[in-house]
Amino acid sequence: MLSLKVTEEGLTAVKGIQVASRRAGLKTQGRDLAIIYSERPARAAAVWTTSQIKAASLLTSIKHLESGTVQAIIVNSGIANTCTGERGLKDAEEITRIVAEELEIPQERVLIFSTGYIGRYLPLEKIRGALKDIKYDLDNSLAASLEAVKAIMTTDTRPKRISVKVPLGNGKEITLGGMAKGSGMISPNMATMLGFIATDVNIPPESLKRMLKTSVDKSFNMINVDGDMGSDAVVLLANGTESLTEPEMTIFQEALDYVCISLAKMIVRDGEGASKLMEVRVRGAETSRDARAVALSVVKSNLVKCAIYGDDPNIGRVMLVIGASGARLQEQKLDIYLENIKMVEKGVVIEFDRYEATRAMSKPEIQFLIDLNMGQEEAVAWGCDLTPEYIRINSEYPT
């Protein structure tokens, strides 16, 4: 069992990480530019969206990350710099150049991420103006951290950040800190979601990439708000000097899982219009792929989402969604529980206590356990309910 201490500082809990934020006027109000800065060049890894339409800013970051070393990240909210063609690429490149100049670091160590409206160009001069002398704003205070998280929010209603301190058992301690944004268009494979995590250890780029991918597949890739995908990324910076032993690496992986899952759940909880969280645990699958397919099919079903919103223990919908998931299963082996209430046994909907079931569905967090009874593989996915508020937000949000 992982022993860790959770704090709210976010990224700046990690030694050597500073942040700054400013307003450039891309959003109607508030700060809309954030800088994450590592005093020492950090080893960096990222997991990118699998979408074939990538923001110009993202393409620029993919190129800059090739070296495996990052020292600054600029994030703007308000405009996504997506579907902006050649001009979008030039704009992104120019902004990383400005940041590099302001921070006096090589340009290829600067990443850029943009989130917000699609199909609009970034106002370069406004951004250039807002970045003037930004280095003097760099800070590792709790207040600065919170301001930076707010600056990357779009339709988010709550800033999402976490940090953990993990004892390694030999008196040493490692720290991980992170922040994220994203509320609508959240679906597996990095959907209009950005995550930035830092840690004070030294991990070789290849291990860093593999470990981040492992954590992302258990967290950001297992959540769903509305099934659509944006263009996004999770970045991990490791700026420490001390290397980890093999057992320490295992602890680090668990801590990274914890940070990613925590941020991912914050994103779902803050899903557009969401009033409830559902956690869907699948066990007994033949393959991990089957387990994941079943869990994700349930959290992304509009009908299940509506049942959650309506406090309705509509287990039939869960059954049909599982059947259509494409996973290998046998109807007559399927057991389903709502919390600890067995509702389906060997594929048949059994008598259950309706009062208790409705009570379980009325909670802010709904828990389903699906046992396929086919094998040993497991998965967990998280989703939210579908509410009239979701439709209001997404039909009134102007283009």
Next chain:
Amino acid sequence: MLSLKVTEEGLTAVKGIQVASRRAGLKTQGRDLAIIYSERPARAAAVWTTSQIKAASLLTSIKHLESGTVQAIIVNSGIANTCTGERGLKDAEEITRIVAEELEIPQERVLIFSTGYIGRYLPLEKIRGALKDIKYDLDNSLAASLEAVKAIMTTDTRPKRISVKVPLGNGKEITLGGMAKGSGMISPNMATMLGFIATDVNIPPESLKRMLKTSVDKSFNMINVDGDMGSDAVVLLANGTESLTEPEMTIFQEALDYVCISLAKMIVRDGEGASKLMEVRVRGAETSRDARAVALSVVKSNLVKCAIYGDDPNIGRVMLVIGASGARLQEQKLDIYLENIKMVEKGVVIEFDRYEATRAMSKPEIQFLIDLNMGQEEAVAWGCDLTPEYIRINSEYPT
């Protein structure tokens, strides 16, 4: 160009097809049992759901259809007979036995379909009572046809039926008639949707099956209301004696496409809470599979559905959904039109007339054309908007 005459009779437009309907008390009101009867044993083919959880009634029909000959179909609404295990199978078998006895035909020529609540057993005695002497109700009148369509409705608000008469050019004429149900849980692969089509020609079972599959892939498998799947089927009965020549078969296929597409569009238009229809036409795809993937990804996107509901020409959402569709495409080749308004050119959102675009989005039928400019393949898909009414229906519908 296919020349045909459309009428509203539905199934009974086809010579030798009769229907009857009764109330067994499975729904809170109205008739809930329908019988489709062919005076002569008909050659039959079906396309079944790909879901791994199939209604007991469906499993029974799959077995009975093995002979390729069908003379009667019983459909009940109100209870889906799904997730009902062994008992559900016995109930379905017994009901086909009763129908066979009442109509004095072999039991293996009777199919059964059930739609409605999941996880409930069919009340056998009520159904037995309602089927007593049903043969005396068999009728081919317009009124009987309409009553039968109504009897298979669940959350549908409008009965769905069509018939066409098609001249073959040599003085001969063929007739096709059909009815369908389904409004929620409509997604490709036969989602809680039932379709029954009859024709007065003689087509060998293998051709019948292939032709039905061809039409279903262009129609019922290209629609989306909410992305979830139920357990359903489309059945085609051919009760004629006259065979068709090769060119006549081509005409028949076109007529069958027309009937299936018409019924499929009626289903989308009557989607739960739907206020608008969207038609998404994709061209220039490398493969048919890519074209279909792009078209379906757009019609099933919650964000696009919300934009449609809000009259919002939010082309950015369409772009992102296309990017995430998994189809082979290149962003810089993509053109998108809303009606005849070009909104995206070579992957870049261009200046367009906002007034005209909003006007196009405000119509009851919204038309997108997506040109991938990669190849020659095409596809068309249909979907509806996502409205607060959809959520009301699906969060208040009791289990």
